Amino acid sequence: MKIHYQFAFFDEGSKREIRRATLKSIAIPGYQVPFASREMPIGRGWGTGGLQLTLSLVGRKDVIKVIDQGSDESVNAVNIKKLIVKTTGISTTDQTSQATIIQSRHRIPEVALNDSQILVLQVPAPEPLRRYERSEFETKKLHADKEYSGAWLILFEQIMKFGHTSTGADHPVLVYDRYVMAPSPIPRFDNPKMLYSEALILLGAGREKKVYAVPPFTKVMSLDFEDFPFSVESFKGKSCKLCNAKDVYLDELVNEANDETYYQCNDTSYCLGRLNAQGLNEVSQHGG
Amino acid sequence: MTYVAVKGGTEAIEESIRRIKYERIKHGKTIGVDEIQCGMRSLVDQVMSESSLYSEVLAALSIKQAEGNPEEAVFLMRAYRSTLPRNHYSRTVDTENMNIMRRISASFKDIPGGQILGPTVDYTHRLLDFDLMDESMDEVNTWKMDYESEMMQYLKNGNNSLVDHQGLGDRGIARLPKVIDYLRKEELMIDFADDDHEPDDVTRRSLEFPSSRSQRLQILTRGQTGTVTALGYAIIRGYGALHPTVGELRIGEVPIHVGHPLEETIDEEDTYYIGDICITEAEMLIPQTIELPDGNKEIQFSIGYGACYGQNETKTIAMGILDHALEYSNPHYPTHDEEFVLYHIDSVEATGFISHLKMPHYVTFQSELERMRKTKTKEKGNDA
Numbered sequence: 107m108k109i110h111y112q113f114a115f116f117d118e119g120s121k122r123e124i125r126r127a128t129l130k131s132i133a134i135p136g137y138q139v140p141f142a143s144r145e146m147p148i149g150r151g152w153g154t155g156g157l158q159l160t161l162s163l164v165g166r167k168d169v170i171k172v173i174d175q176g177s178d179e180s181v182n183a184v185n186i187k188k189l190i191v192k193t194t195g196i197s198t199t200d201q202t203s204q205a206t207i208i209q210s211r212h213r214i215p216e217v218a219l220n221d222s223q224i225l226v227l228q229v230p231a232p233e234p235l236r237r238y239e240r241s242e243f244e245t246k247k248l249h250a251d252k253e254y255s256g257a258w259l260i261l262f263e264q265i266m267k268f269g270h271t272s273t274g275a276d277h278p279v280l281v282y283d284r285y286v287m288a289p290s291p292i293p294r295f296d297n298p299k300m301l302y303s304e305a306l307i308l309l310g311a312g313r314e315k316k317v318y319a320v321p322p323f324t325k326v327m328s329l330d331f332e333d334f335p336f337s338v339e340s341f342k343g344k345s346c347k348l349c350n351a352k353d354v355y356l357d358e359l360v361n362e363a364n365d366e367t368y369y370q371c372n373d374t375s376y377c378l379g380r381l382n383a384q385g386l387n388e389v390s391q392h393g394g
Numbered sequence: 395m396t397y398v399a400v401k402g403g404t405e406a407i408e409e410s411i412r413r414i415k416y417e418r419i420k421h422g423k424t425i426g427v428d429e430i431q432c433g434m435r436s437l438v439d440q441v442m443s444e445s446s447l448y449s450e451v452l453a454a455l456s457i458k459q460a461e462g463n464p465e466e467a468v469f470l471m472r473a474y475r476s477t478l479p480r481n482h483y484s485r486t487v488d489t490e491n492m493n494i495m496r497r498i499s500a501s502f503k504d505i506p507g508g509q510i511l512g513p514t515v516d517y518t519h520r521l522l523d524f525d526l527m528d529e530s531m532d533e534v535n536t537w538k539m540d541y542e543s544e545m546m547q548y549l550k551n552g553n554n555s556l557v558d559h560q561g562l563g564d565r566g567i568a569r570l571p572k573v574i575d576y577l578r579k580e581e582l583m584i585d586f587a588d589d590d591h592e593p594d595d596v597t598r599r600s601l602e603f604p605s606s607r608s609q610r611l612q613i614l615t616r617g618q619t620g621t622v623t624a625l626g627y628a629i630i631r632g633y634g635a636l637h638p639t640v641g642e643l644r645i646g647e648v649p650i651h652v653g654h655p656l657e658e659t660i661d662e663e664d665t666y667y668i669g670d671i672c673i674t675e676a677e678m679l680i681p682q683t684i685e686l687p688d689g690n691k692e693i694q695f696s697i698g699y700g701a702c703y704g705q706n707e708t709k710t711i712a713m714g715i716l717d718h719a720l721e722y723s724n725p726h727y728p729t730h731d732e733e734f735v736l737y738h739i740d741s742v743e744a745t746g747f748i749s750h751l752k753m754p755h756y757v758t759f760q761s762e763l764e765r766m767r768k769t770k771t772k773e774k775g776n777d778a
Contacts, residue, residue: 115476115477116477119480120476142598145476241603241733243603268768313747
């Protein structure tokens with residue numbers, strides 16, 4: 107008994123169903139479209155939503171890039187890429203600009219995306235209102251009524267307690283002035299990259315069985331108050347130890363030898379690109 | 395100085411896969427898929443039930459690959475299930491047509507057809523049987539032949555079934571009446587008209603709330619055995635408002651029929667028989683106060699329904715309890731809240747999300763760290 111898996115894993119009926127949900131999500135920016143999420147060969151919560159979107163979209167000419175926490179080489183990114191390649195045979199790339207589909211967990215690449223690219227974000231918790239309303243039945247109604255006082259109240263309470271909002275990643279956004287949306291746990295640093303993005307952004311939550319989208323050139327604003335404007339993580343005065351980049355999202359690292367804290371670009375492909383451009387091709391010297 | 399967590403992912407994964415294979419085979423012995431299928435009937439049944447995929451061979455293969463870990467085996471089966479097109483829906487299965495292997499009622503001692511213990515561990519003593527340490531195939535086969543010839547002898551002596559079906563007329567073992575039919579006749583049951591709506595399919599359309607009964611039953615039957623049992627237990631122990639009795643528990647094979655793949659089959663006689671599956675069915679009797687049109691109240695029995703692939707008795711009974719708890723929701727108990735129960739009992743979802751915590755969360759953590767430091771600076775500032 108030997109069975110071969112077919113192109114892009116799914117049966118064609120499943121792919122069509124996921125595409126239909128995707129089209130609906132593009133038509134209603136920021137609205138969470140329920141779909142019959144399939145169990146995947148990777149764990150629920152490990153990117154099955156993103157993977158289902160990617161596999162339903164992918165054609166033989168696509169070039170895929172997968173990143174996890176900013177890195178192409180992170181174990182989960184490697185694992186997902188391996189599965190996509192195994193079931194489709196398409197080619198992969200680390201270079202953001204070369205990819206037609208970029209599946210990512212928790213980051214939007216530093217290089218601006220263009221209108222021939224699709225960014226697929228993996229979403230653990232798609233419901234931005236879940237923190238104050240546990241019931242799905244209720245949150246659906248709140249979205250329908252555009253009743254978002256709770257979302258603002260969360261931020262207001264944070265300001266009262268800490269003097270500023272304390273959301274880390276996954277800071278809620280308002281899409282097309284209509285739906286409050288969880289941008290997935292990207293750092294606040296990446297939220298502004300969604301604003302009028304040239305690339306289509308698709309968000310997939312496998313376990314929670316939802317897909318939603320930010321179509322190209324759509325207004326996406328992070329929730330804030332006039333007197334407490336939204337702010338991104340600050341890396342003021344810090345730069346990448348390898349490529350010297352400023353104004354990028356940095357990883358904080360510790361040099362075990364002297365206990366010194368130093369920083370490196372979180373987006374490894376961006377860092378590598380800069381190093382190449384600078385003619386500093388001795389990456390191997392820094393690599394492990 | 396190494397670039398943390400960035401390099402070497404590919405190699406690390408390859409090595410890790412080699413290592414887990416080594417763990418499976420390192421004693422120089424592996425277990426055959428057929429051996430699992432023959433000797434681990436209960437685990438096979440549990441895996442098929444939680445996977446919603448009735449195939450003993452594939453379940454046995456998944457158990458082998460998962461080294462006996464049910465959550466991993468179910469995961470493999472479910473992922474495989476995602477590659478299969480949905481070609482047919484079966485016709486309604488009437489469990490009155492079950493070829494019964496075991497059937498008991500805790501409500502009535504004397505039920506038509508009698509209590510049939512069948513294969514059960516309920517009345518075994520849970521003493522480790524050290525004889526199994528070196529069971530010989532010769533002994534096993536001798537015992538098996540003796541047992542089978544005894545059965546044949548019994549049938550030859552004019553009994554047309556292994557079970558004494560006194561009082562059944564010529565219905566035979568394959569059509570034992572339902573215990574609850576008796577209660578219906580006595581008008582002790584809340585009666586409902588047949589609901590002939592096409593059932594929803596949770597694998598083709600995701601669950602939305604308020605859920606339909608068919609959605610609830612599907613999610614419950616594929617629930618993780620331990621979770622379904624624990625939540626059912628919580629209900630009867632105190633975190634729920636039910637006092638159920640096993641009206642009837644029956645286990646056996648039911649025939650599956652499908653209609654013509656291209657034409658609409660109207661006559662039930664024209665359907666195609668595609669095989670039998672073994673299922674466990676529980677009809678739980680739960681007293682329910684109902685208000686009569688004249689304003690008076692009376693108590694009648696209502697049903698909590700459980701049905702699972704294979705012989706999965708505890709889970710099926712717990713499912714019956716949960717079905718009823720969700721049918722009659724009660725805001726005081728999470729166990730009566732459909733979102734609480736249905737969203738959390740799936741093995742693949744629960745184990746997947748718990749295990750995803752093992753993945754790197756560097757970016758999110760860095761973002762939290764920045765916020766935390768900012769809060770601390772502020773506190774210091776206030777002190778000054």
